[in-house]
Amino acid sequence: MKTLTKCFLLLIVLLCSEQILLAQAIKGTVVDAEGNPIELAHVIARKRADSTFVAGCLTDAQGRFAFDALSAPEHILTAKCIGYKARTIAAQPVCNIILEGDATELSEVVVLSSYVKRSPSGDLSVRIQGNPIAKGKSLMETLRYIQGVEVISGNILVNGKDHTIIYLGDRKITAEQLRSIPTNMVKHIEVIPNAGASFGQEAQGGIVRVTLRQKEGLIGAIGLTAQADGEGFVDAILTPTLQYQFGKLSVYNSLKLGAGNYRTRYKRQDDYGSHRVDRTFRSDKESLALLENLGLQYQLTPTQSLQVYGGLYLIKDRINQTNHNGQLLSLRQKTQSSFVEGNAGLLYRANLNVGKNSSFSTKVEYLNQSNSDHIDYELNTHD
Structure with missing residues (x-):
């Protein structure tokens, strides 16, 4: 009975030790090549499996940083600071990261x-x-x-x-x-x-x-980007951003218009000994996106302004997916989806001569969103 009690207590100690180990903090310092601490360096923790962002912090005057309750084996750390080359290391319970000057x-x-x-x-x-x-x-x-x-x-x-x-x-x-x-x-x-x-x-x-910038007349820029691959056109994006100012009135408009064809191809061969099966997956996605951001501001007095603004965000996708097992079309999926968001607002601001940068403002906003998905499935048929 005493032996069983000792084993039970030992098991509890081991479990508690494991929990403490898993919850221990990752800490360390960031220094330059001469060993001097680097203040205000960014240290970013990511998951080792897929490099997704987990947490970030800045080093103090002694170059120190800490992440509480992160398991070192599951994370990687990236240290960055202006004037130095970024460095990524495997996380340890205690890390000393040396950055090389740029x-x-x-x-x-x-x-x-x-x-x-x-x-x-x-x-x-x-x-x-x-x-x-x-x-x-x-x-x-x-x-x-x-x-x-x-x-x-x-x-x-x-x-x-x-x-x-x-x-x-x-x-x-x-x-x-x-x-x-x-x-x-x-x-x-x-x-x-x-x-x-x-x-x-x-x-x-x-x-x-x-x-x-506040400048009389028209300022802005127009950008156009396009892509293509071995199968043809991929996408094109037009981005005109303009501001027009005349006296007390200024108008700002940002438009992003894009269209694209995105293709995914996947092939696999399964060997069952007596026979083989070629499996293929094909996806063709046609997309259209519109992002409109319009604002108008009128300077009522040197200390008062009135803004009226609105925006539209539209995405439409049409996706055709097919799966083949050998020569047999096993699944066909057709998807049509859309997302629409509209917003509008009215903002009044008055600067106050009390303290630094003090002001009074009142704002009324409207936001509406809608989305829809329509999916058709066809199994084992060409019809």
């Missing part, structure tokens, strides 16, 4: 610093107009050069945190809409790591606010 990028960082203003609260204001770093780069690429900002697969992290909210002036926009704005139309970008209550509870990762 002379070319470091020289650009030195230039960029003269265009950056940092407030005591940690907010950044980066002048884009006339900034040589932004020349020839997209807005997303330019954001990568701002300290504390990281762009991962179109997702913007501020101080290692996601759920960043993006504003174009006083209007909330998506990362897709931000990507369509030409850099030469932007006056400056504000990065607010710790958003106040005025931005709402959803601003967990900070705020990125884009302010466009």
